[in-house]
Amino acid sequence: MCVQAGKATLAGMKWIMCGALGLAFSAGALAADAYPSxxxxxxxxxxxxxxxxxxxxxxxxxxxxxxxxxxxxxxxxxxxxxxxxxxxxxxxxxxxxxxxxxxxxxxxxxxxxxxxxxxxxxxxxxxxxxxxPMTLLGRKDLPPANAAELIKYVSQNKEKVSLANAGLGAVSQLCGLLFEEAVKVKMTSIPYQGTGPALTALLGGQVDLLCDQTTSTLPHINANRVKLYGVTTPSRIKALPNAPTLQEGGLKGFSMKxxxxxxxxxxxxxxxxxxxxxxxxxxxxxxxxxxxxxxxxxxxxxxxxxxxxxxxxxxxxxxxxxxxxxxxxxxxxx
Missing domain, CATH: 3.40.190.150 (Bordetella uptake gene, domain 1)
Known part of the structure; x- marks a missing residue:
């Protein structure tokens, strides 16, 4: 609020300053209203x-x-x-x-x-x-038929099993780390420059495993080009109603999205x-x-x-x- 000063000169300055502030606030409001221009x-x-x-x-x-x-x-x-x-x-x-x-x-x-x-x-x-949600996939000819068999397989083969990801910090890498932590096995990590190359390597049988988002993996799962071992969410998902969760496969508490x-x-x-x-x-x-x-x-x-x-x-x-x-x-x- 603007208050008039006792002296005329000061009062004039006050009113000018208040007017300027009012214009500034009005300009700010108009700028906000105009966004985006x-x-x-x-x-x-x-x-x-x-x-x-x-x-x-x-x-x-x-x-x-x-x-x-x-x-x-x-x-x-x-x-x-x-x-x-x-x-x-x-x-x-x-x-x-x-x-x-x-x-x-x-x-x-x-x-x-x-x-x-x-x-x-x-x-x-x-x-x-x-x-x-994310999905844990294997190359089409990987021997294990389900998550329980996969856990046993990686425990027996350890670093012989290759685990692809889309590079440092990618969610596929994080999911792979969680999987390694859950099964208490260190596999051979193979980073690629993005999800596309990692999926291409899996589809070509050059790597054994990949954990990645349904946004990338669903077409290949539905076309039966890969082996699906489970989804990473606590409950089954609508997009893959028949796919078990990794928790159902024996990894209690495994959850990532x-x-x-x-x-x-x-x-x-x-x-x-x-x-x-x-x-x-x-x-x-x-x-x-x-x-x-x-x-x-x-x-x-x-x-x-x-x-x-x-x-x-x-x-x-x-x-x-x-x-x-x-x-x-x-x-x-x-």
Whole structure:
């Protein structure tokens, strides 16, 4: 509130200052109302056609309907998603450059000694998107017929068994580490430059095992090109109703899913992040998005997770879960 000063000259200055402040607040409100006035770039840390990219494109298209501007997907690869995350952390905090990322936001601090950003401090949170189950696959001619037989097989063959992944920090690597921890066996880890090459190696019989998202593996499972040993969720999934869980196969307590969240650079105005959250929530109500995710075996998260606080809380919980485990297992970049 503006209060008139006792002296005329001071009073005049006060009224001028108050008027200027009022104009500034009005300009800020108008800027927020005008957002977005140009296309928004959604940065994806992984390659085009990969699991996160597929989810991102479906989501971006639906968000653009609510925002009234295009949401353009930009794939920025490198270092397990840290190149993309660092890029967005340094971007102008105006809501026109945002990030979608998966579990890697929680694991990066343990995997990379010289991380140039803090997942918990250098971003504003928009909300969670979807959860994606994972599947443990074997090459078509791998001898074990089910998870119980596989556990026995890897225990007998140990490092002779090759376990592919999509590179350091990829969810396929994390799932493989959990599997090794669960069976108490160290296998031969073979990293590839992405999910596509890892799957190609499995399909070609060049590696024995791969654990990856249903968004990538479902077509090969349904075409009977690989051997499915189980899903990584506690319960069976709608996309593969006849597939047992790894817990059913004898790995009690084994549970892992891929989760996705959307982030903006630190300092992005609250009005802008709120607008993005609203667009995210509207997109996740879109029947076309729901069907696309359902076809991929993914599940839209509950509404209370489609919020800044929902994502913040989940990221903290996942960081507390994974970082000690990775440090104990001494898994990190060279």
């Amino acid at each position: 140009k296309p928004i770039t959604l940065v994806v840390p992984f390659s085009a056609g990969g699991p996160t990219d597929v989810v991102s494109r479906a989501l971006g298209q639906a968000m653009s309907k609510d925002l009234g501007q295009s949401v353009v997907v930009e794939n920025k690869l490198g270092a397990g998603g840290t190149v993309a995350a660092a890029f967005v952390a340094r971007a102008q905090p105006d809501g026109y450059t945002i990030l979608i990322h998966h579990n890697g936001m929680a694991t990066a601090p343990a995997l990379y000694k010289k991380l140039s950003y803090s997942p918990m401090k250098d971003f504003e949170y928009i909300g969670q998107v979807a959860d994606v 891929v989760w996705h969240g959307i982030y903006a650079p630190k300092g992005t105005p609250p009005e802008v992040t709120a607008r993005l959250t609203r667009a995210l929530q509207q997109a996740l109500k879109d029947p076309a998005v729901a069907k696309r995710l359902d076809d991929l075996g993914a599940e839209v998260v509950p509404v209370d997770k489609q919020t800044p606080e929902g994502l913040r809380t989940w990221l903290k919980a996942e960081s507390d879960k994974w970082q000690p485990l990775l440090k104990t297992m001494k898994v990190e970049a060279d």
